[in-house]
Amino acid sequence: MNEISNALGVPGTGGGDAAASKDSLGETFDDFLTLLTTQLQYQDPLSPMDSTQFTEQLVHFTNVEQGIAQNEKLEELLAQNSFNTTAQAVGFIGKEVEMFGEFVVVGDGGPDDMSVMSYGLARDASETTIKIFDDSGEVVRELIGKTAAGAHELNWDGRDENGIAVPPGIYAIEVEAVGSNDEPIGTAGRTEAVVQAVSTNNGRTFLDIGGIDIPLEDVIAIRQQPEEGSTETAN
Incomplete structure (x- = not known):
């Protein structure tokens, strides 16, 4: 499981464009699932995958996805605030x-x-x-x-x-x-x-x-x- 975590770079939620980060996360998650199913298919029956580690990896991806969603909302609020400020400034x-x-x-x-x-x-x-x-x-x-x-x-x-x-x-x-x-x-x-x-x-x-x-x-x-x-x- 470590090789999966190391091989896939999970996009961060700080800075940058939230929409681009979300697209990148989707591609990364698809790759993650492909590697995961392949590893499950060829895992050693005498040494099965650690379920706790598997769960932690899924939770990590979920937290990143929630962070990106929050960034999207923040970007929307900032854009709306910028529009409102400009609209008020027109009166100047x-x-x-x-x-x-x-x-x-x-x-x-x-x-x-x-x-x-x-x-x-x-x-x-x-x-x-x-x-x-x-x-x-x-x-x-x-x-x-x-x-x-x-x-x-x-x-x-x-x-x-x-x-x-x-x-x-x-x-x-x-x-x-x-x-x-x-x-x-x-x-x-x-x-x-x-x-x-x-x-x-x-x-x-x-x-x-x-x-x-x-x-x-x-x-x-x-x-x-x-x-x-x-x-x-x-x-």
């Missing part, structure tokens, strides 16, 4: 979301169609420098930032060093702050942008904000966009 389309990140999305409308970014300083700084990079890693603009501790909105007009409006795209922001002794001061950025689409990948839900896919779990706030004609403005 057209709304403004806030997330951690240091970048600005410039839309087709140029400087009048930009996401909003804010940066925070852990404490007062003697100097704060802000660099804006295009998708090729080139600096398109360098600004002098606020030095007081706390949060500040990035005051960028969407133009490069020559005053020319930058093309639509995603622009990375680098904030560097130093103290009176030139020691670095911690900074953190937040970006606000409008959700344009929703997608899923490997069970995770992503929000498309101007070409960037943001994981739903990275969103820290969701707001309705100001109505047209509102006096609320953003720099």
